[in-house]
Amino acid sequence: MNLDFQCTKCKIKLNDLFLCPNCSKQYNNSDGFFDFTDNRLSFTYTQERKFSDFLSDINSHGYTKSLETFLKENPRFEHKFMKKEGDIAFGLNHRNHSRCLIINSDLGNIPENLSDIFDEVYSLELDKNRILIQKFRFEEHGIKNTVLFRAHVDSLPFSNNHFDLVVLNGIQISEKSDVSTRTQIINYFKEIKRVLTLNGCLCVGADNKSGIKIPGNEADYYTDNKIYSDNFKNYNSFFTHLGFNVKSCWALPSYNKPHYLGNIEDGVSLKWLFTNFDKFFATNMKIRSLAMFFKLFNKSTCKLIMKFIGPSFIFYCYSKETPQGFEDFIKEKTGFDHYIQASRNNKVMHILLDESGDPKKILSCKRAKYDFTEKIMPIIRKFPKMKDADEKILSEDWFGNDHLDRLNINHVKLALDWLTNFQNNTSSGSLDLHDIEAEVENLKSELDRIEEIHNLPYHKCLDEYKQHVSAIKFKKTAVHGDFQVRNILVNQDNLSVNVIDWSAFMEKGNPLIDFLALAGSMIFQGSDSVEECRSNLRGTGKAVPALKLIKKTMNEYFQADLDFIILLRFRVLKILLRNFKTKRTSTDYFTYVELFRMLSEIN
Ligand SMILES: [Zn+2]
Structure with a gap:
């Protein structure tokens, strides 16, 4: 990468050693990032302690291992390490992909995401700890086109017309400043506009002052400066004042977690969102009762309501006419x-x-x-x-967005019918002792690498499984590989089933796998507590009728008296291994360790 910074004071290009030819100031440091801040403000953050502990842990144990420990102690930070949370600028896949700048890049979701799209990604963050965490994260993920630096937004170290895209991840302003907030904001955006190319886009994620808060999205606030929030009208007047054309979008639950995102002037899609709001976000009583009202609104009311109480907005600002983007492409095609x-x-x-x-x-x-x-x-x-x-x-x-409801026994029956039918149509040859043994031995040796379960009796459990299954005759069938509740959609109108996510599909394999995946996801679903799993296993939980039906169906289908606990232990160990490989840092993974511990204690 050919780095192109300029001195923030002299406004001239730095030389190859990142030194200003005029004032001789040195801007790169031994920590591996560039620092353009003066000592005007010293930013301290509420999480500083946690982050500095995390960093010293990285130095002694490496990034992945330390992240695991960090998230185990601070599970609410999990989303800050997930690429999918950085989709704020996905729709800005334009023809110019050369350079982009992310302001307030936090722990790096947006830069990591844009590193696939842009040739050069500049990541600005004021907090040194966050910059260093990003540094280790990108190193670990093999990302080489991202530059980390520290600078004040009102004095950016770049020449004019430098970036095709600038993403502003929250408007941070200083509370200590002696200029008025409005002046601060105007100066802030003027400076950003200066470094943006004429055809470039400024993408702003901002909080709505009168917005409702969706649970699970509590922001972590800075102590020395704050995230500015305003209403929809004022934001638009700022951008118009600066000569931008603006496309305004809503984002739920928020701009830095844009799980759902749409055009705020599109009443048609908003009406659908409001009608189905309870399915997406019915997380607490307040939201549930609001969702009841949401169903009643017409298209224009939906727009007004979103502007008034939507938690946050994303503004896509252009100096010239909006160029053709991903949205136009999709619409046209x-x-x-x-x-x-x-x-x-x-x-x-x-x-x-x-x-x-x-x-x-x-x-x-x-x-x-x-x-x-x-x-x-x-x-x-x-x-x-x-x-x-x-x-x-x-x-x-489109097949609807209703996942199988484990409390609805008819849904469970539909899924079981689908599965037995699928297996009947794809069965071939018999699953012999050799196949079972290979599967078990392979699993054992992989599990041996996981420290957390060393003292758990998984060898014994797998031997029991082998013995139990060897005594029964199975035919090999096709295997979906992840036949869990989340991947089974049920159409309410005609009661048909659509199974999604076929990434783990196998043409021939063990027919028990999909049945056990279904049973396992009945016992434990994302929002469940470990206590809830325990009650399902003890026969008192809410998933018990569904589990009984699965057990009965399996016994009839395989014409055997299956030991459910022995089989479930096998299933849980398989997921545990998969989660260990793909998302060992997630809370899901630890729940499965706990779940196996529980299952191994049942006689
Ligand atoms: Zn200088």
Whole structure:
């Protein structure tokens, strides 16, 4: 990367040693980032202690191991290390992908995300600890096109017209400053506009002053400066004053967690969102009762309400006319004018709605650079080709967003019917002793690497499983590989089932796997406490009727008297291993360790 900074005082380009040829000030430091701050303000943060402990742990134990420990103690920070939370600028996949700047980059979600799209990513953060955490994170993830630096936003170390995109992750202002807030804000944006190319875009994530708070999204506030918040009208007047054309979007639960995002002037998609609000965000009583009212609003009321109580906004500001972007591309290719962006772990989904507000299609888009010559590939699943094609954009008919409800015994029955049918249609050859042994031995040796479970009796449990299963005759069948509640959609109208996420599909394998995945996800779902799992296992929890049905179906289907606990231990160990490999830092992983401990104590 050819770094291109200028001296914040002399406004001239730094030399190759990052020294100002005029005032001789040195801007790079031994910590591996650039520092353009003076001692005007010393920022301290509420989490400073936690972060500095984390950093010293990284120095002695490495990034991954330390992150694991850090998140175990501070699970509420988990989202700050997830790429999907940085989708604020996904829709800004324009033709210019050369340079971008992220202001207030926090722990690096947005820079990491944009590093796939832009050639050069500049990440500005004032807190030194956060910069250093980002440094280790990017090193660990092999990201080489990101530059970390510290600077004051009202004096950016760049020449004019430098960036194709500037992302502002919250408007941070100083509480100690002697200039008025309005002046601070205007100066702040003027400076940002200076470094933006004429065709560039400024993307601003901002809090709504009168917005409701969606639980689970408590911000961590800075002690010396604060995140500025205002109302929709004032934000727009700032941007218009600065000569920007603005496209305003809503983001839920917030701009730094944009799980759902859409155009605030699109009444059609907003009406659909409000009608289904309880399905997305019914996290507490207050939201549940609001959601009841939301269903009653018409399109224009929805727009007003979102502007008034939406938790936060994302403004996409352009000096010139809005260039063709991802949104136009999708609209042109699909013919749908209304959509909502929904972020998932591995993909960015787009729900497409027709004029009457009914969702018709769902696109899944890779987080990647687009040049708008991409094809939108329809998903056609036909055995044995069940995995998704490798195209960047896949399109599927909308199947509703109602996941299987484990309290609804009819849903459970539908899923079991689907599974037995799937297995009957794909069965071949028998699962012999050799297959079972190989699976168990393989699992044992992989689990041996996990420290947390060393003192748990998983060898004994796996031997019991082998013995139990060897005595029964099974046929090999196709295996979905992740047949859990979250991947089973139920259409309420015609009571049909659609199974999604085929990334772990196997053409031939152990038929127990999918049954056990279903049973396992009945016992434990994301929002459940460990206590809840325990009661499901003891036979008093709310998933017990569903579990009984699965057990009965399995015994009939396999014509055997299966020991559920022995089988579940096997299942839990398999997920535990998978979670250890892919998301060992997540709270899910620790719950499975706990779940196995519990299962191993049942006789
Ligand atoms: Zn200078």
